[in-house]
Amino acid sequence: xxxxxxxxxxxxxxxxxxxxxxxxxxxxxxxxxxxxxxxxxxxxxxxxxxxxxxxxxxxxxxxxxxxxxxxxxxxxxxxxxxxxxxxxxxxxxxxxxxxxxxxxxxxxxxxxxxxxxxxxxxxxxxxxxxxxxxxxxxxxxxxxxxxxxxxxxxxxxxxxxxxxxxxxxxxxxxxxxxxxxxxxxxxxxxxxxxxxxxxxxxxxxxxxxxxxxxxxxxxxxxxxxxxxxxxxxxxxxxxxxxxxxxxxxxxxxxxxxxxxxxxxxxxxxxxxxxxxxxxxxxxxxxxxxxxxxxxxxxxxxxxxxxxxxxxxxxxxxxxxxxxxxxxxxxxxxxxxxxxxxxxxxxxxxxxxxxxxxxxxxxxxxxxxxxxxxxxxxxxxxxxx
Amino acid sequence: xxxxxxxxxxxxxxxxxxxxxxxxxxxxxxxxxxxxxxxxxxxxxxxxxxxxxxxxxxxxxxxxxxxxxxxxxxxxxxxxxxxxxxxxxxxxxxxxxxxxxxxxxxxxxxxxxxxxxxxxxxxxxxxxxxxxxxxxxxxxxxxxxxxxxxxxxxxxxxxxxxxxxxxxxxxxxxxxxxxxxxxxxxxxxxxxxxxxxxxxxxxxxxxxxxxxxxxxxxxxxxxxxxxxxxxxxxxxxxxxxxxxxxxxxxxxxxxxxxxxxxxxxxxxxxxxxxxxxxxxxxxxxxxxxxxxxxxxxxxxxxxxxxxxxxxxxxxxxxxxxxxxxxxxxxxxxxxxxxxxxx
Numbered sequence: 001x002x003x004x005x006x007x008x009x010x011x012x013x014x015x016x017x018x019x020x021x022x023x024x025x026x027x028x029x030x031x032x033x034x035x036x037x038x039x040x041x042x043x044x045x046x047x048x049x050x051x052x053x054x055x056x057x058x059x060x061x062x063x064x065x066x067x068x069x070x071x072x073x074x075x076x077x078x079x080x081x082x083x084x085x086x087x088x089x090x091x092x093x094x095x096x097x098x099x100x101x102x103x104x105x106x107x108x109x110x111x112x113x114x115x116x117x118x119x120x121x122x123x124x125x126x127x128x129x130x131x132x133x134x135x136x137x138x139x140x141x142x143x144x145x146x147x148x149x150x151x152x153x154x155x156x157x158x159x160x161x162x163x164x165x166x167x168x169x170x171x172x173x174x175x176x177x178x179x180x181x182x183x184x185x186x187x188x189x190x191x192x193x194x195x196x197x198x199x200x201x202x203x204x205x206x207x208x209x210x211x212x213x214x215x216x217x218x219x220x221x222x223x224x225x226x227x228x229x230x231x232x233x234x235x236x237x238x239x240x241x242x243x244x245x246x247x248x249x250x251x252x253x254x255x256x257x258x259x260x261x262x263x264x265x266x267x268x269x270x271x272x273x274x275x276x277x278x279x280x281x282x283x284x285x286x287x288x289x290x291x292x293x294x295x296x297x298x299x300x301x302x303x304x305x306x307x308x309x310x311x312x313x314x315x316x317x318x319x320x321x322x323x324x325x326x327x328x329x330x331x332x333x334x335x336x337x338x339x340x341x342x343x344x345x346x347x348x349x350x351x352x353x354x355x356x357x358x359x360x361x362x363x364x365x366x367x368x369x370x371x372x373x374x375x376x377x378x379x380x381x382x383x384x
Numbered sequence: 385x386x387x388x389x390x391x392x393x394x395x396x397x398x399x400x401x402x403x404x405x406x407x408x409x410x411x412x413x414x415x416x417x418x419x420x421x422x423x424x425x426x427x428x429x430x431x432x433x434x435x436x437x438x439x440x441x442x443x444x445x446x447x448x449x450x451x452x453x454x455x456x457x458x459x460x461x462x463x464x465x466x467x468x469x470x471x472x473x474x475x476x477x478x479x480x481x482x483x484x485x486x487x488x489x490x491x492x493x494x495x496x497x498x499x500x501x502x503x504x505x506x507x508x509x510x511x512x513x514x515x516x517x518x519x520x521x522x523x524x525x526x527x528x529x530x531x532x533x534x535x536x537x538x539x540x541x542x543x544x545x546x547x548x549x550x551x552x553x554x555x556x557x558x559x560x561x562x563x564x565x566x567x568x569x570x571x572x573x574x575x576x577x578x579x580x581x582x583x584x585x586x587x588x589x590x591x592x593x594x595x596x597x598x599x600x601x602x603x604x605x606x607x608x609x610x611x612x613x614x615x616x617x618x619x620x621x622x623x624x625x626x627x628x629x630x631x632x633x634x635x636x637x638x639x640x641x642x643x644x645x646x647x648x649x650x651x652x653x654x655x656x657x658x659x660x661x662x663x664x665x666x667x668x669x670x671x672x673x674x675x676x677x678x679x680x681x682x683x684x685x686x687x688x689x690x691x692x693x694x695x696x697x698x699x700x701x702x703x704x705x706x707x708x709x710x711x712x713x714x715x716x717x718x719x720x721x722x723x724x725x726x
Contacts, residue, residue, distance in 0.1 A: 064515045111707060115714060118419050118514050118665075122657050123710060126703040129654055138696025266654065270522055277519060330534050338530035344523030348516055349508070 012202055012284075019198060019285065023191050027184065035296055038187045039255075043295045045190035046251045049197045051275040051287035053244020056204060057237050058273070059282035062217035064121045066269050067108070067128030071101045071242040073135065073264030075249025077143055080259045083151045087159035088173065090189065090254040094247060101246020102239050109238035113231055116220065128269055135261040148260035173257070186255045193251060197244060198288070204240070205284055213237050217282075245272075274344050280354030289355055294340075301339055304332035390566045391683045397572040397641060399679020400579030401427075404634035405656040406663065406671035407586060408627035414603045414666045415620040418506055419514050421521040424653025425528040426494065426628050430635025431644035432532055433493050435541050437486030441467045441479060481546045483640055490636045491629055498628025502621050525650065533646040540643035545571040571640050578637050582630060583672055589626075590668075599623055603666075658706040664719025674717055678702050 022029075026044070030036040035044075054068055075097040082093035112123040135143040143149055151157075173180045180186075204210045215223055216230050223230050253259055262268075271294065279290025309325045309332065316324060331339045351358050405427050412420050444463040452460040468475035478485055505524060509517050544550070549570040590596035602609045602616040609616050635644070642648065659678055663670030684690060686698035697704075709716065 062515070064518065066518075111711065115710060118518065119661060119710065119714075121515075121518060122661050123707065125654060126658055126706050130700045130703040133699035134696055137699045266650070270526075273519065274523075335530060335534055337526055338534070341523045341526030341530060344526065345505075345520055348520040348523060349505075352512075352516055 008206065012206060015284070016199060016202055019288075020195050023194060024188075026191070027187070033296075035299065038183045040295065040299050041187045042190050042251075042255045043299075044292050045187065045194040046248050046255070047272070047275065047291040047295055048288040049190075049194050049251070050245055050248035050272050051279070051291040052194075052197055052201050053241040053248070054272045055241075055276050055281060055283075055287040056201060056213075056244070057241035058276055059287070060205070060210060060213035060217060061234050061237050063113070063116070063234060063238070064273070065112075065124040065238070065241075066121045066266060066273070067124035067126075068241070068245050068272050069264045069266065069268035070108070070128040070131040071105055071245035072249040072252075072268065073131065073259070073261065074104045075101045075246030076253050076259035076263055077135075077149060077249075078246070079250035079253035080149045080151060080257060081142075083157070083253070083257055084155040085158065087157045088151070088257075089159060089177075090250075092159075093254065094193075094250045097246045097250030098243045099246075101249065102243040105239045105242020105245075106235070109235050109242070113234050113238060125266060125269070128264060128266060132261055132264040132266075135264060143259070143261060145261070148258050150259075151257045182255060189254065190251050193247060194288075197247065202284060209233070209236070214282075271340075274340070274347075276354075277352070278343070278347050278354055280356030283354070283356040286354050286356040293355070297339070297343075298336060301332045302334075302336040305329075386566050387687075390568070391687060392680050393566070393568050393572075395680030395683035396576040396676065397579075397679075398682065399676035400576050401634050401638050401652065401675075402656055402659045402679050403672045403675025404579050404582060405631055405652055406659040406675045407583060407668060408631045409656055409660050410663070410666060410668055410671040411586075411623055411627045411630075413660070414668070415599060415623045416502075416506065416510060418509060419517045419521070420506070421518050421653065422501070422525040422528060423521075423627070423631055424649035424651075424656065425525040426497065426631040426649070427635040427638075427652055428529060428532065428644065428646065428649030429497060430490055430494060430632030431639050431648065432536060432635075433490035433632060434483050434486040434543055434636045434639045435536065435644060437489045438482045438543060441465065441482060441485075443467075445469060483543055483545060483636065486636055487633060490632045494629045494632030495625045497632075498625035499621065501628070502624040506624065507617075507621075525653070529646045529649060536646065538646060540645040542643040543639035545640035549574065575637050575641060579634065582633055586626070586630060587668070595619065595622075655702060658702055660716075662706050662709050662716055664716030667716070667718040670716055670718030678705065681705060 023045070026041050027036055027038075030041065035041070050068075050072060054065070057063055057065055057068075078097040078100045079090075079093040082096045086092050108124065108127045112120055112127065115123060136145055173182055212228075212230075212233050216234055220230055249259075249263070252263070275290040275294050276287045277290070278286075278293060279288065280286030309328050310321070313321050313324050313328070329335070331342075347354065353360075405423060408426070409420060409423050412418055412423070443466050445466050447462050447464070448459045449462050454460050465475065465479055467478060471478070501524070505520065509520060512520075552567045552569045553573060554567055590600055598609065598614055598616070599619055602614075602619065606616055638644075655678070656675075659674045660671055662678065663672070663674030681701055682698065685701040691698060713719075
């Protein structure tokens with residue numbers, strides 16, 4: 001169990017500093033891995049933020065939400081509307097997106113948190129599907145339905161016009177004080193938000209509030225017996241994680257000012273669950289790690305096609321090569337989701353604690369071998 | 385009045401599908417205690433049983449008829465389904481009725497899929513948390529639907545109902561209303577009757593056979609049944625197979641109504657979960673009742689009169705009802721105390 005001592009505080013600070021350096025230096029160390037281009041790194045940062053926020057709910061309280069994509073969608077739509085009405089400055093868009101996604105999360109959380117366990121999962125799923133369906137049908141004036149919402153040159157953009165930047169040649173890009181938010185500046189903008197989000201998450205984990213959330217996870221009944229009403233705490237966690245999702249949604253639009261309803265589909269909710277679990281639910285760095293792994297492998301795998309596979313397996317004898325390629329081609333390109341599903345299953349079956357737990361296990365194994373047997377063993381922690 | 389009747393009828397077939405899937409979900413949950421997010425995939429695989437059966441019997445033998453010429457001046461190719469060559473008129477009949485006949489294939493296939501799934505994966509998750517069960521079956525559902533997509537492609541594959549059943553029945557005239565006011569396609573009527581039969585069969589199986597009695601006892605108190613020396617786990621495995629068959633049959637017969645595609649399962653699964661929750665987790669009659677109820681409600685909500693008052697209500701009515709019911713009656717309509725309370 002986590003206790004807050006001066007030592008952990010210092011360790012956290014150290015870890016956070018290391019993390020910040022790693023994130024900010026991403027263009028350097030990702031380049032050899034073939035992922036050093038800004039579009040992908042933006043995705044790392046944005047989905048990392050999404051997962052970090054989801055982890056505050058799922059990792060700490062154990063409430064499994066299957067509807068977090070709805071908040072991502074709300075954030076996206078809000079951001080694009082802010083672009084349309086106020087102007088292409090990302091800051092008001094982000095502020096509005098966080099507030100609105102938080103309010104939306106409060107409403108949904110208020111209802112959903114009356115139930116726990118599977119009921120909660122289904123309720124959030126129902127709400128998310130409801131928002132998705134509405135975004136596609138009745139709310140078309142707001143969401144622009146299937147086409148997706150985009151910023152047009154004819155939109156009011158009040159602030160832009162006031163600043164005298166109303167007339168823009170070509171496509172509209174979100175601009176922060178003259179810096180266009182795509183490419184590397186866009187990544188650094190997202191990275192700064194990721195660091196802020198990460199710092200908040202670090203502090204939350206070590207705060208009394210975070211401890212309360214962990215207590216909810218380990219035994220809610222006992223909490224209730226001691227006379228503590230746990231629901232406000234869970235609701236706060238839910239709203240906070242909804243705000244993270246809103247922020248992530250807004251950032252998606254900052255880097256590419258387009259919002260579509262498919263962002264709210266349950267598959268998107270499933271993806272963030274997977275990211276969190278893959279990295280390690282309830283750990284500080286796990287979700288970010290999971291998001292990175294998923295987005296990286298999505299990028300790698302979906303770029304493959306039969307051609308590249310033939311090149312890779314070219315060293316095999318012809319007959320074998322044909323067979324291997326035809327099997328492997330199921331898993332790449334269009335079939336990337338198959339790999340995702342398999343990965344999902346394998347992680348849940350063999351490594352419910354995620355990559356971080358895997359690391360701990362290996363560490364413990366090494367330590368045991370070093371000591372010559374038996375000091376302490378890694379016990380897989382049942383994720384409640 | 386006739387408009388109301390028509391909407392009720394319209395809701396019955398969809399309600400039947402919801403009820404069948406929800407029944408299977410509840411069975412699995414009540415016996416194995418597992419939340420199966422891959423149940424929609426079973427429905428989808430049932431539908432694709434019908435597709436592959438149709439493709440199988442549709443295999444054609446191509447002969448070149450030199451006496452006849454196509455307009456392009458090449459000899460005419462005559463394509464005759466092999467089954468017509470072998471069985472004559474019977475073959476034609478089977479071809480026409482390929483959807484109902486594919487039930488014969490779907491039952492063994494679904495049993496095998498169900499048993500493999502239970503023994504291969506689900507059995508290791510009895511003692512894991514519900515969150516983990518949801519996650520692993522969710523992953524399984526993705527895998528299954530991607531396999532189907534890789535095999536059959538991403539486009540819906542329409543299946544025709546038998547020639548004689550393509551028309552619509554004038555039920556209104558039959559019941560004494562004006563003719564041609566309540567017109568209902570035969571196939572939907574058949575789907576409703578079929579789902580009622582399957583539901584009846586499952587209930588009869590559980591209520592009237594010794595096997596069913598043991599299963600019900602196991603659902604109520606697994607430990608005591610075990611003390612009697614009954615290997616309850618083996619029976620629960622069979623129940624899982626049964627649930628897979630029920631979902632598969634629901635899928636087979638639904639193909640003429642909705643052309644199957646690889647992600648139809650998930651759409652139905654989400655709705656069926658809502659149905660289960662509304663009906664009350666672990667209550668079989670609740671699942672069935674809620675299935676039909678929500679199907680009918682949905683069809684009422686998609687009336688133009690209703691939609692003009694509350695736009696978009698048809699898209700969200702089911703979720704809305706679920707939310708209200710969960711808030712007012714947290715256990716669902718017919719939920720029992722002590723089931724899934726934590």
